[in-house]
Amino acid sequence: MSADANSSVSAFASASLAERAYRSTQISWTGLRVWFHYQVLSWWDKLCRRDPDARDLHAVHQKNADLIFRTAVTLRGMLVKMCQVIGTRSDIFPREYVSVLSQCQDRLPAREFASIQQVVEEELGKPIESVFTEFETTPVAAASLAQVHRGQLVSGETVAVKVQYPDIEHIMHTDLTASRRIAAIYARFSDNPIDFLPLLDELQTHLRMELDFRREVESADRVRDFFAHDQDVRVPRVFEEFSTRRIITMEFVAGAKPNDLSELHAAGIDTRGFMLRLMRIFNRMILAHGFFHADPHPGNIFVTADESGKPVFTLLDFGLSKQLPRGFGMGLFELMFSMMTFNESAMLRAFRELGFETRKGDDDTLLYIAKRMISRSDTGSFQGEFTEDMTDEMFDAVRESPIVKVPTDFVLVARAFSLLSGIGHAIGQRGNALDAMS
Amino acid sequence: MTQHVAIDQREFSFDELMTDDQFEESLVTNEIRCHGGYIDGEYVSPRGALRRPAIRNWRDRLRSEDQPLITIPEKYVPPNYPNYDQAKYLLQEGVVEPITRALTTIAIVEGFGARIREVSVPDFDTEIEESIEGTAVAHLSSGLFEAHARDEAGHRDQGGHKQMWEAARDAGLDRPEIPDDVLLRLMSGGPPAARKRLYPELSERMESMLLMMTNVLVIETFAEDTFNWAKKLLGDAEVSADPQRAAHLVDCIARDEVPHVDYLTVALSELRTRTLIGADGKTTLSGANVVDGVFRRQLRGMATVRPQQSRERSQADIHQAVSDKHRASSIARRFEELDSGWSFPHCDDEELDVLLKSA
Numbered sequence: 001m002s003a004d005a006n007s008s009v010s011a012f013a014s015a016s017l018a019e020r021a022y023r024s025t026q027i028s029w030t031g032l033r034v035w036f037h038y039q040v041l042s043w044w045d046k047l048c049r050r051d052p053d054a055r056d057l058h059a060v061h062q063k064n065a066d067l068i069f070r071t072a073v074t075l076r077g078m079l080v081k082m083c084q085v086i087g088t089r090s091d092i093f094p095r096e097y098v099s100v101l102s103q104c105q106d107r108l109p110a111r112e113f114a115s116i117q118q119v120v121e122e123e124l125g126k127p128i129e130s131v132f133t134e135f136e137t138t139p140v141a142a143a144s145l146a147q148v149h150r151g152q153l154v155s156g157e158t159v160a161v162k163v164q165y166p167d168i169e170h171i172m173h174t175d176l177t178a179s180r181r182i183a184a185i186y187a188r189f190s191d192n193p194i195d196f197l198p199l200l201d202e203l204q205t206h207l208r209m210e211l212d213f214r215r216e217v218e219s220a221d222r223v224r225d226f227f228a229h230d231q232d233v234r235v236p237r238v239f240e241e242f243s244t245r246r247i248i249t250m251e252f253v254a255g256a257k258p259n260d261l262s263e264l265h266a267a268g269i270d271t272r273g274f275m276l277r278l279m280r281i282f283n284r285m286i287l288a289h290g291f292f293h294a295d296p297h298p299g300n301i302f303v304t305a306d307e308s309g310k311p312v313f314t315l316l317d318f319g320l321s322k323q324l325p326r327g328f329g330m331g332l333f334e335l336m337f338s339m340m341t342f343n344e345s346a347m348l349r350a351f352r353e354l355g356f357e358t359r360k361g362d363d364d365t366l367l368y369i370a371k372r373m374i375s376r377s378d379t380g381s382f383q384g385e386f387t388e389d390m391t392d393e394m395f396d397a398v399r400e401s402p403i404v405k406v407p408t409d410f411v412l413v414a415r416a417f418s419l420l421s422g423i424g425h426a427i428g429q430r431g432n433a434l435d436a437m438s
Numbered sequence: 439m440t441q442h443v444a445i446d447q448r449e450f451s452f453d454e455l456m457t458d459d460q461f462e463e464s465l466v467t468n469e470i471r472c473h474g475g476y477i478d479g480e481y482v483s484p485r486g487a488l489r490r491p492a493i494r495n496w497r498d499r500l501r502s503e504d505q506p507l508i509t510i511p512e513k514y515v516p517p518n519y520p521n522y523d524q525a526k527y528l529l530q531e532g533v534v535e536p537i538t539r540a541l542t543t544i545a546i547v548e549g550f551g552a553r554i555r556e557v558s559v560p561d562f563d564t565e566i567e568e569s570i571e572g573t574a575v576a577h578l579s580s581g582l583f584e585a586h587a588r589d590e591a592g593h594r595d596q597g598g599h600k601q602m603w604e605a606a607r608d609a610g611l612d613r614p615e616i617p618d619d620v621l622l623r624l625m626s627g628g629p630p631a632a633r634k635r636l637y638p639e640l641s642e643r644m645e646s647m648l649l650m651m652t653n654v655l656v657i658e659t660f661a662e663d664t665f666n667w668a669k670k671l672l673g674d675a676e677v678s679a680d681p682q683r684a685a686h687l688v689d690c691i692a693r694d695e696v697p698h699v700d701y702l703t704v705a706l707s708e709l710r711t712r713t714l715i716g717a718d719g720k721t722t723l724s725g726a727n728v729v730d731g732v733f734r735r736q737l738r739g740m741a742t743v744r745p746q747q748s749r750e751r752s753q754a755d756i757h758q759a760v761s762d763k764h765r766a767s768s769i770a771r772r773f774e775e776l777d778s779g780w781s782f783p784h785c786d787d788e789e790l791d792v793l794l795k796s797a
Contacts, residue, residue, distance in 0.1 A: 290618075329621055
């Protein structure tokens with residue numbers, strides 16, 4: 001196993017310069033095509049003396065989003081991560097981009113095992129056989145930064161080992177440099193540019209943190225502590241002695257998907273009050289503890305049954321965890337409450353407490369955004385559930401009113417609530433945050 | 439002050455039950471316009487112009503039919519913890535956090551009172567044998583629940599009890615820092631256990647509505663002692679930053695709660711006089727048996743186990759807050775000396791009978 005691994009790794013190293021040049025060219029080419037698709041329409045409108053603002057851009061947004069998605073899936077690595085982040089920023093990007101790019105989930109082709117084995121051995125400082133009696137060479141999941149292998153420790157526990165790709169830091173550098181270049185060109189030639197550079201800065205900071213797996217372990221530990229006495233929640237045990245900056249060794253868990261009713265029933269899970277329980281968990285993290293798992297898509301939550309059939313939720317992947325500012329939970333609660341009663345002055349106070357800003361400090365824009373959001377609810381009033389339709393509508397309104405600054409924390413929380421609402425709708429229940437409190 | 443309403447008028451529209459008196463001045467506090475207002479310098483509760491006489495007329499009808507009103511025996515009402523002397527002592531010693539937490543929690547819980555508008559009422563035509571025409575029951579979903587919800591949580595540009603409690607807290611305790619753990623403590627209980635049906639013969643809606651109404655009535659009745667406590671404490675010039683304003687706001691809230699207790703009492707008493715029809719359309723149950731049974735069940739938990747647990751939790755929180763202070767042990771000792779104590783009612787169905795008084 002070792003000799004093969006070494007030859008593969010050296011071949012990979014010699015190819016890495018060419019690979020970086022290839023990535024850089026592909027990213028720039030994609031960026032140029034995206035820009036060109038918009039520009040052609042703009043030139044055509046000018047030629048025909050039409051108002052470019054009146055044009056419906058849905059088709060071209062969709063075409064460009066698909067193009068970026070294809071490039072990301074081909075190049076993988078950091079570009080997929082960037083797409084995932086864009087997929088969370090409904091406040092900045094058109095709905096078509098968010099919808100397509102948020103699909104860049106954990107379904108990527110696996111890396112060859114030799115490079116993975118090298119990382120494991122480098123990080124643990126010993127041969128893989130001395131730690132694991134079994135280590136499956138085919139991963140159970142492969143994502144943008146890492147892939148996960150099932151194994152068994154010498155001590156007998158079955159574990160999941162998350163291993164970072166060996167070249168990911170170089171790829172991050174290459175992709176970010178290329179993206180910055182495209183953003184600069186875009187800013188130079190676009191009539192009404194979105195300022196992508198702060199977003200790229202934020203992305204870079206976020207990715208650096210996410211590449212240090214020790215931080216993810218700390219996040220999991222924090223959430224495990226929050227629910228130490230709560231039988232409804234589990235966070236897999238991490239084997240600290242076999243976890244480092246680039247690998248995490250944790251207890252292997254399996255369970256039903258929370259958005260698949262037949263799977264839940266087959267697992268003997270009593271689904272009465274299912275969403276109330278799940279919302280209560282996220283309410284506690286977001287509103288009470290001020291630290292939360294910000295990516296509750298169905299792949300990150302496994303459900304098992306306790307001895308009486310009640311659901312037990314196992315939370316996975318704490319890479320996107322977020323510390324919220326002090327007072328955020330109370331501010332969010334006040335916003336939800338004032339939206340429920342449509343108390344305008346209380347709503348405005350809550351918006352400001354949460355960090356919403358308007359360029360001229362006008363209240364009407366904030367109220368307009370809230371009204372548009374509420375108008376998309378199933379009942380015509382806000383009862384405590386941020387459905388996907390409502391958050392989409394809210395962020396459409398935000399994008400159309402560039403004078404509004406929405407705090408990133410709020411964007412992530414709204415997205416988390418809307419993902420939970422999506423899980424609820426898939427099983428015929430509501431993901432209502434206020435219901436889960438009362 | 440009250441609009442003229444004929445004593446035999448017992449049908450009211452939704453809009454009529456929402457109608458305010460002609461206020462001369464609004465109640466504005468914390469820069470928020472609240473509900474209610476002033477007439478001749480006297481605070482008058484919101485949505486009362488016709489709601490008040492309506493409740494009076496429905497109650498009078500019960501009286502004319504010689505039917506009793508349900509009432510909760512005073513011995514079951516748990517006193518507020520900490521009591522006034524204990525709370526005043528804590529404030530004098532600079533231990534503000536437990537009082538701030540308690541008042542903030544009350545404000546939030548009051549706000550959740552708006553959930554009463556989501557109670558789905560059963561189909562009375564098929565689930566009650568006798569007519570309910572001209573009763574409070576007939577008006578539950580066509581104004582009474584909604585008015586109650588608006589009173590508690592506020593509505594549109596008007597703050598309700600949630601905002602008024604917050605304002606009273608801020609006036610009395612001079613805008614104290616809100617403890618970070620208020621929401622955490624509110625959510626600290628486990629998820630609600632699956633409820634066992636009390637009367638499986640009835641429709642789920644009928645039983646849920648009765649449980650909700652009795653639950654709210656018990657809470658509203660028990661709150662009377664909390665109002666007295668808060669009025670006295672926040673109105674005490676020795677510990678309150680703005681005693682007049684703070685006590686006045688609590689007084690306004692207490693007045694607003696009167697119609698809630700009244701309409702719930704009348705509606706539940708009306709239901710006692712009816713025959714309830716089961717979900718199968720054939721089985722019949724005496725309303726008196728069902729309402730009394732639901733009440734006993736609610737009181738058994740709410741008058742015994744819950745106040746006991748709540749008292750123990752508050753006591754632990756207060757000792758925790760005191761432990762950070764200089765002279766912690768002497769403050770804790772004095773605090774316990776001021777406890778007036780209270781023996782919780784024995785948990786026994788027969789003893790927890792709901793008394794009936796003449797309407």
